[in-house]
Amino acid sequence: MNPSAISTQTLSQENEVIAMTQTIQEQAMINGGIIRPLVYIPHNTIRVVGRLCFGPDFNNEGFVIGIDPLIDDVINLSGLARFSDAFPFIRYIPGLWGSFRQATEILDRVMSILQSEITHYQSSKSPCTTCYLHFLLSHGYPMETIISILFEMFLLSVDSTSSTIAWALAFLIRNPEIQQKLFKEVSGGDEKRERVTVYQVNKMSYLQAGVNEVFRMKPIAPLAIPHKTVKDTTLKGLKIDKGTAVIVNIYAVHHDPKVWDHPEQFMPERFLNENARNVSVAMEQSFLPFGAGMRICAGMDLGKLQVGLTLANLINKFEWVAADGDGPNMTDDYTAILRMKEPLVAGIKLRTNLGTTLS
Ligand code: HEM
Numbered sequence: 001m002n003p004s005a006i007s008t009q010t011l012s013q014e015n016e017v018i019a020m021t022q023t024i025q026e027q028a029m030i031n032g033g034i035i036r037p038l039v040y041i042p043h044n045t046i047r048v049v050g051r052l053c054f055g056p057d058f059n060n061e062g063f064v065i066g067i068d069p070l071i072d073d074v075i076n077l078s079g080l081a082r083f084s085d086a087f088p089f090i091r092y093i094p095g096l097w098g099s100f101r102q103a104t105e106i107l108d109r110v111m112s113i114l115q116s117e118i119t120h121y122q123s124s125k126s127p128c129t130t131c132y133l134h135f136l137l138s139h140g141y142p143m144e145t146i147i148s149i150l151f152e153m154f155l156l157s158v159d160s161t162s163s164t165i166a167w168a169l170a171f172l173i174r175n176p177e178i179q180q181k182l183f184k185e186v187s188g189g190d191e192k193r194e195r196v197t198v199y200q201v202n203k204m205s206y207l208q209a210g211v212n213e214v215f216r217m218k219p220i221a222p223l224a225i226p227h228k229t230v231k232d233t234t235l236k237g238l239k240i241d242k243g244t245a246v247i248v249n250i251y252a253v254h255h256d257p258k259v260w261d262h263p264e265q266f267m268p269e270r271f272l273n274e275n276a277r278n279v280s281v282a283m284e285q286s287f288l289p290f291g292a293g294m295r296i297c298a299g300m301d302l303g304k305l306q307v308g309l310t311l312a313n314l315i316n317k318f319e320w321v322a323a324d325g326d327g328p329n330m331t332d333d334y335t336a337i338l339r340m341k342e343p344l345v346a347g348i349k350l351r352t353n354l355g356t357t358l359s
Helices: 003-007 010-030 041-054 061-086 088-092 094-122 132-138 143-174 176-186 205-217 250-254 281-285 300-317
Strands: 233-235 238-240 318-322 332-334 338-340 346-350
Touching: 003 300, 010 041, 010 300, 010 318, 010 346, 041 061, 041 132, 041 143, 041 300, 061 094, 061 143, 094 132, 094 143, 132 143, 143 176, 143 205, 143 300, 143 318, 143 338, 143 346, 176 205, 176 300, 176 318, 205 300, 300 318
Parallel strands: none
Antiparallel strands: 233 238, 318 346, 332 338
16 A cells, blocks of 8 residues: 555556547437446546556456455445444344345355456465565465455545546536636646546645545545544543444544534535635544544545546546536435445536537
8 A cells, every 4th residue: 555556556546547438429429428336436446556566467356346346235234234243133133134144145256256366366476575465475374365355456546536536527517616626627728628637636626625524524434434533531521431433523623613614515616725824723633534542544545546537537638517417416325335325327518629529
C-alpha cells in the first residue's frame, strides 16, 4: 500500500479507466444512451488490488469476474453477520438456516477462487517477491488466514471505491452546474483532452473538493469498523471497560450543523483551499471518511486516487444526465457499506469536444 507500490500502477490504472469508458460508450450505444455504471466500475479496482496482492503480472479476467459477485454477496450478508455476533443463538432459528447455509456456500467459493490464484502464483517460475501474497506466505501463516486476509483486501476496497464513484455521479446529475464546472477543470478548458492522467488529477483542486464533498455526504463506512478497547479507559469523562465494542458514528460527525454550513447540501466549494476561511480546523477534525488513528483505512491513498481518476475520465468523456425525469434516487441502503438503495442508472451523452454521438 505504500506510495511507490501504488505509483508503479499508474499507467495500467489509466489504461484500464480509458478501456472502461470505451466499454461504457459501446454499451450506451446499444441501450439508447442509458447505462448502469456499477456493472463496469468495480472491475478496475479488482485489477489494481489484484496486482498489489499477486504481483504486477496479475492478469486473470476469470478471477476479476468471479470475485465481483462474491464481494457483493458477502456485503449483503454482513447485516446478518453483525446480528449473529451480538446474538450467537440466532443461528439456531430455523428461519435463518437458509442464510447460514448461503454464508457457508459463499465461503467455499471465496476459498476456491483465492486458493486457485495462490496455486497459480506458487507454480510460477519467477513469482513476484514484492507483492502482498509473497509477504503473507513468507510469514508462514496458515492458508485459511492468508485467504481471509486477501479477501478482506478486495472486500474493503472494491465496493467502497465503486459506491463512492456512483454517489458522485448521482450528485453531479442532480447538480448540472457543478458538473459543468468540474468538466471545465478536467477537460482543461477548450483542449480536446483524450484522457485525464494521474498527474493531472493530483493537481485538480475542484475535483478534489468535489470528491471530498462526496466522502463527507456519503461516508461509505458510516459507522467505520467496530473496534474494541484493549484496556480500561475514559472518553470525555465516560468510563469504558476493557473489551467494550466501540462504534464511531462518522455519518453524524460529517453532518454536524455546528461544524458544517447546510450539512445536507452538496457544496464542493466548502473544501476549496482558496478561501482559507472555508476549511476550518473544526472541519478538518470532523472529516473522517477513512477513519482515524492506528486502524485508519490501509488503502486511503489508493482509494482517493481511484475515485478521482475514474470520475475525471467519466466526466471528461460523457455528460451525465438523468435516465428518467426524476433523476437518481439518493436514498441510502446501509449494509456494511452505505450504498445507493437503487443502484445508479444514468443517461450519458458523448461530450461534443470529442466528436460523435451515442444514439
Ligand atoms: C473510497 C475509498 C475508501 C473508503 C472511503 C474507505 C474507508 C475505510 C474506513 C472508514 C475504514 C475503517 C477505519 C476504522 O476502523 O477506523 C477502512 C478500513 C480499511 N480499508 Fe478502506 N476505504 C476505502 C478504500 C480502500 C482501499 C482501496 C483499500 C485497499 C486497497 C482499503 C483497505 C482497507 C483495509 C485493509 C482496512 C482495515 C484497516 C485496519 O483495520 O487496520 N480501503 N476503510
